[in-house]
Each structure stands twice: as C-alpha cells, then as structure tokens.
Amino acid sequence: MIEAPSPEAGLAPALPRGQALWRGLRANPLLAVGAVTAAAIIVVAVAAPLLAPFPGDAGSATHPFQVLRPPSARHLFGTDQVGRDVFSRVLYGARISPLVAVIVLVIACVIGIPLGVAAGYFGGWVDEVIMRVTDVFLAFPSLLLALALAAVLPTSLTSLTIAIAVTWWPWYTRLIRGQAASVAGRAYIDSCRVLGIRPWRIILRHVLPNSVTPLIVQVSLDVGGVILTASALSFLGLGAQDPTPDWGLMVAEGQNYFTTDWWVATFPGIAILVTAFAFNLIGDGLRDLMDPKRSLLL
C-alpha cells in the first residue's frame, strides 16, 4: 500500500514560502474552503458557552414541557426528546469529536513515530519485530478493532479514545519506517556515523526532520477519519453517554424519533459531515501542495 518515496517528495517549492502557499490556495479553492470551515469549527468549540442560546442544555437539563419541538426562531434546530435545545448541543458537540480526534492522533504519533524511526533506522531484527506487529494490527479494518476494544472496555469517551488510538498508530509506524529507511541509506547519514555522532542524535537531528513531511499530510487527512470513526462508535453506544452532547450519540438518540421528529438526528449528523469534510479538504489540499502526483490509497 505504501509507495516507495519519490525523491522529489521532500523538496520545498522554489518560491518563497508565503508566495508558494498563496499560489497553492489560489490553485486549490477547496483547501481554502476547508481551512475557513475548520477555523470556524474551532471558534465554535472555544466560544460555545458564548454562542449557545441555552448553555445549560449541553448538560443534563430537562424541559418536560417543550419536548421534540420543531425548529423555530427560539430553537433553531428544534428540541430533543427531553426538551433540550439541539442547536446549543450541536455547538457544544464541537468540543468533543474534534478533541477526541486530536488526542487520538497525538497518541498515535507518540507511539507510531518512535517505532517507525527505530525500525527504519536500525533495520535488522528490530525492523522485523516492529513491522510484523504492525502487520497484525493492520490486518483488522481499524473501525473493527476499535469496535471490539471499545466493546470490551468500560463504556466511556476515554475508552473510545484509547480504542481508536490503539488501531491508528501502526499506519504511522509504517509510513515513517519507509521514509526513515530511505533517509538512513543516504551518504550524509553515513558521514554522521563515521564522525562518531551518537545514533539518537542522528535520528533526532537528521532522520526525523527529513522523514516527517508525508506524516504531517497523513495526520491532517486522518482528522476527518478519526471523527467519523469516533462518531460511528458513539452511534453504536460505545462512547460518550447521555447527557454528553456528542454528535454520534445525538444521532443515535434521535434515531428513535426520526420518522416524526427528523431534526433531532439530522443536525448533529450535518455537524459530523461538515467537520469531517472540512478536515478532509485540508488534508487533500495539503497533499496536493506537498506532491501533486501522489495518489490516495486508503
């Protein structure tokens, strides 16, 4: 699945950085759309208490006399099965899935990068052992392994985050390993060795900085994927529990009333779609900026 790294992949564009970025944005309006949308989502997440008309409804508040009201000026997205304002809950939801995604990706990088660099730089049996272990993890579709783990762990947002992180790091190990192995074979690394520079210093100063670019692109592409995985597990009841305003959970709760009261599940679903879409646009645009020829493989 992983292509041999092309020699041009790491080359910076010949233009000054700002100008190259500007040209990239002009050539790829989708990237600009994604960046603006993602920025808006982050603003919503940070400012949710200020923006939400009914901040209390993000928690366990109940309003028995305004249950399942359709969208109106007072409740833009209607109210849910216990009378909470869906709009407020959707705004607060921006604090959950994106945060889960960030934590998952940080954990995946913390586990995946050192293992990948070690495998690529040292080679030999270290490489064999690490890569055979990642092979086993990659033999499961990631949603499936996360689902199995989340199902046996106690149900919580923490378990869900751990379950997804456990399935995500092998991709990064594999990606970094290929890059690190190709960098480790270059002559200047040999020179470093001959000069007697310690391995960890060579890795930190030379191998890592020269192998990390494709990983950055991949991580940005994966934000959307993690958000979708997390919301799918929440939808199956394996993540956040009521009253947490998690989008996947809200879709699951709204499912029971969906044929008559469509708004309860519709708006959180749109929030998931828009968020995943925005981050996927960014990832896709970044990949094009780094290497227009690189093709997408899963």
Place this chain on the structure above:
Amino acid sequence: MTGYVARRVALAALVVAGVIVATFVIARVVPGDPAATWAGPHASAAQVAAARRFLGLDRPPLVQLLAYFGGILSGNWGLSIHTHQPVLSDIGTAAPASLELVTAALILALIVAVPLGLVSARWPGGLADQAIRAGSILGVSMPIFWMALILQLVFSQRLHVLPAAGEYSPGLLFSHPLAQRTGFSLIDAAISGNWPMLGSILVHLVLPAVVVAAYPAGLIARMVRAQVLDTVTETHVQMIRALGFSERAVYSRFAMKLAWNPVAAAVALVFGYSLVNTFLVEAIFDWPGLGSYTVASIATLDTPAILGVTLFVALVYVAANLAVDIIQAALDPRIRLR
C-alpha cells in the same frame, strides 16, 4: 513466482496467527475478569470460582492460548451469549447477506466512480474536476449511519418509492418461499427461478447499497483520477495519441487500462473496510447480516460473538490482501522483484 507466492502465504499465515493472539488478548486480558462477567453481577465467590474453572481461566495463560488456538482451528469459536448458538454457525448464517450487500455496493461504486474519475482526469482543474473532487471528498466524509437514516426517511417514509427495511417483502415467504441452497439469497432466488423474490431482494438492496457505496465511490473516483493523470503522460500513451486515436479513446481505453491494476487492488482492500461499514447500516435497514448480528451482540455484551465477527472479518481482510498481492504479481512481473 512460486517463491513469491510461498513468501506471501507464509507472511499471511504469520499475520493470521497474530490476529488470533490479538483477539485472545482482547477477550481474556482487557475486560478484567471474564469469569465474573460470565457468572453475572450477583454471583457468589464460589460461583465465580466455578466459572473460572469452567472457562479454563485457572490454567496458565500459555495453556489457555494454545487451547484457544486449537478451538479456532478446529472450528470451535465459542458460544454466543445472546443466541446460545456456536458463534461460527451464527457467522455462517449472517455473513452471506453482508457479503451480498458489500458486493452490490462496490459494483455500484465502480459504475459511478470510474467514469467520474475519468472526466476529472481529462480536464484537470476544470469546473467538473473541482465538483467531482469535492463530491468524492464529501463521499469519504459521510457519516454513513446518518446518511442511512436520511435516505430511509426521504425515499421510504416520505416518498414511498423504496422499502424501508428488511431483505425482502415478508409476504413473499408464503407465496414464493426462498429455497436455501447457497445461503446467498440473491443467488438462491436466481438459481431457483424465484423472480418475484429476486426482484424484492434487489429493491430492498438499493438504499443500503447506495449508503455503503458512498465511501468506496469517493475513494475510487480519486484513485482513477490520480492514476489516469499519471499514466496519460507516459510515452506509450503519447504514442497512441500520435497515432490519431480520439482523446476519448486515449483516456477511457488506454490510460484507464493501466489504471485498473491499482484501482482493483484498492477495491479489494476497501472490501474489508466496507464490510465493517455495513455494521453501521444493517441495523438501520434491518438487513440480516453480520452488522445486525454484531450490533445485537454489543447490546448484550456478547464478547464471544463480537470477537468471532472481528476474527472473521480480519481473516477475510487478510485473504483479500493476499489475493490482491498474488494477482498483481501474476499480472505485473515487476512486483515480484520488490
């Protein structure tokens, strides 16, 4: 070629062994005390101890692992807690419906996505290209459980053009009962000439298949675009152009021919992914496959069933990967040398 195949098969066997160990670890190590779970919340200490002996948890872990391995290899995948049936026979009953759904979805995805990818590649940067790219990114960003609900609401509850749920109209069971031969309802209906049943299954298949197709369609459209853009600049394609073939033929016949190999590989890999995606869709459409079975297992904390399905899908995934590797090597000798 023989050496290459032998190496691949050995690697796949190693991965399968690892997968079995991984499910063992998830089953026995992660949940704390499986004996307590088995005995139930109100069990006495003696009952938990009895459950521990019954489950073999009092033996050393290595012995347990070997027993688990032996069980998996001899077809004993444990008993499902909620159906009280052997997990493997439950999977055998449920898998055909899921495989039918995924296959239908992938065929649909190919039919839609390959032409779109070609159009995108022919005029890169143009309006159609931008729209198709945005559409394909939308496809891979879709929370499909939500899409399933929306389509169900629009097309069956409001417009009444497609059935909301089930694999076929239940009334047909009396007038045109389905003869079980292969377990695959579509094939069974077709070989027994049961046309009303076949039609009913196809109509019921439309909505779930469209939903499951969203992700692979987005992926395939992008892959076709990238691959065709790559190959169209190669000298032999330029040669075909110079020979006076129309642009349409250059793209759809010659450049696409080269793109098929990687696209086919991606389709085989996305098969495993889509099989898991059906887990989110089947319960909504009441499609009697692995997904509905798994969702029911999650609701009843049925660990043997969940891990059985996990193992099964992982095995399908490894087998698909192996098949792709071997077929690609057979088609393209350069791969064997890597």
